[in-house]
Amino acid sequence: MYEFASKLTIPLVPIINRPLDKAQSINGTLLPEGFVGLYVDQLPLNPWVSSEHCNGHDVLVFASTWRSTHAVLSLDVQARKLSRHSPVDGTASYSVISASGDLVVATKSTPAQPPVLVLGRASKPADSTQIAIQWHDIGKPQDTGLEWCIVPGDRDSCESIFVYPAKHSAATRYFWTDSNPESRPLVVQPHGGPHSAYTLDFSPMTAALVQLGFGVLLVNFTGSLGFGQDAVLAQIGQCDTLSLNEIQHAARAVQQSGGGDPAATVYVGGSYSGYTGALLAGTAPGFYRGIALRNPVISIGENAAMTDIPDWCWAELGLDYDFANPPEITPQAFAKMWDASPSRLVDRVVDPMLLLLGASDRRVPHQQSLNYYYRLKAAAKADVQCKIYPDVGHPLDTIEAERDSFVSIARFFAKSLGK
Known part of the structure; x- marks a missing residue:
């Protein structure tokens, strides 16, 4: 005031x-x-x-x-x-x-x-x-046939929202082929940022995946907003380890409770959660049957030279950034960025992967993902697909890009899960 x-x-x-x-x-x-x-x-x-x-x-x-x-x-x-x-x-x-x-x-x-x-x-x-x-x-609630619950994390600074079909139906049969909850495929979906959060607000994409028969796990890891400033700052310098551990803990908790099939668990993420997805592809190969990534951060050092927010690449790693005198990307700084990047793990990737990229993305320019795609194709260990949307930016939020990316993800998961 x-x-x-x-x-x-x-x-x-x-x-x-x-x-x-x-x-x-x-x-x-x-x-x-x-x-x-x-x-x-x-x-x-x-x-x-x-x-x-x-x-x-x-x-x-x-x-x-x-x-x-x-x-x-x-x-x-x-x-x-x-x-x-x-x-x-x-x-x-x-x-x-x-x-x-x-x-x-x-x-x-x-x-x-x-x-x-x-x-x-x-x-x-x-x-x-x-x-x-x-x-x-004023409005009348609509019955969508969905249910949800909060899944506690392994510490008080994180928790997840699990959304799932209330019962087996004609719609859910596309991916959930019987009425046993333990056989239901599981989508693990952390948020981007990393300093944002999933809330209980209705999400059309989440609801659509659940209507098809998936259980969807929306992960708020440590660093998410809404849990106090200590939680936000705890992520700094640990962006390549802390959130990965908590994402995996949340996924296993749902699997072990019978909420999703460990043999039919897939991943979808964008931007920062595209980054964590690419890291998990290299550090936990075989855990996910399919990994769909929207404009992921693949190489932090490359991103630092191209993005419209270069300070992100420094700050999330715990490196100092001066807006009045932006630092150079020294060999030492690039080495730290490389060590925290999915690029270095490309030879370990074996899970099917779908890359969805905006050609006009200034936040996470798509060239780094294209290079990642070419290297995955050359390694020939994983079935990898790539789609590029012209004149579309970081959120992939044009009507056509939203429609096509959702359909592409659903079809990719169907192929990955043998549906």
């Missing part, structure tokens, strides 16, 4: 290193139990609730990543109080669209339910210090 009279900038919400085990006041702001810090993608179009409905206080309403969900939070500026207004048990994700007067318009979804509109009415009774928001569903 900036005070024009005193010309002072006052932090209202501090950085939280570890989730709070109880409600407490830090630097004058009261924070709720379990608070993990603020991780806000974007503020709503109008985030302010009318002060006349909040006893004259300025109240900001928004959604923030809180472990594996999006939670609605309010910040009472005068009272210096942060409150949560969505279920604390993480049964749904909320996204705030806008506020008007005492009304808050948002959406609510889960991995099994597409978003529905919800309307909240905000108030602050004169005898209360707590902002209250009463929610009312």
Whole structure:
């Protein structure tokens, strides 16, 4: 908060290193139990609730990543109080669209339910210090035939969302050929970044894979947002080891619980999770029956010379980067980048692989993946395919690229699994 009279900038919400085990006041702001810090993608179009409905206080309403969900939070500026207004048990994700007067318009979804509109009415009774928001569903939830659960990780800074078909059906027969859950194929899908997160928001791609008969494991490894700043920083310097171990631990946990077939486990990832997928192809050959990668980081040293965010290549390895005086890629720096890159493991890859690349990708330029593809073809140990989409960037988010990449992944998995 900036005070024009005193010309002072006052932090209202501090950085939280570890989730709070109880409600407490830090630097004058009261924070709720379990608070993990603020991780806000974007503020709503109008985030302010009318002060006349909040006893004259300025109240900001928004959604923030809180472990594996999006939670609605309010910040009472005068009272210096942060409150949560969505279920604390993480049964749904909320996204705030806008506020008007005492009304808050948002959406609510889960991995099994597409978003529905919800309307909240905000108030602050004169005898209360707590902002209250009463929610009312506007849209009607749709039955998708999906179920989901949270899978704990091997430490508190990581967990996964497992989405699977509620029952065997005519649609799921394409990949799940009987009603035994242990025979159901498993898709392991970590997120990119690495400093982003999967939440309980509905994902059309995940839902489509589940409708075809897959169980889909969305992995939030240490370094994901929403688990405190210590978790974010723990990833630095360990990007080629820590997340790999946690991805494999999550996959084995589902396999051992009977949620997916170890002999029919496949992998899909993009950008950073394309990087981890390529690393796993070289460090855990045979674990995955097929590996589909979208614009993966293959050679960090090459990427550092071509990407529009070269600082990423340094920072994730724990190397210093000065924006005012960008460092040279010295032989020593390149050697460290090479040691952490999938490129060096190309001779160990034996699993079928599909590469999906955007020709106009500036974040992870596709030349490094093309070189990887040629080397895999030359090694002749793995069945490898490559598709390049012209005039498409890093997210592969044109309508045609999204359609074709999903169909290509489904067909690739069908071939890899012998379906």
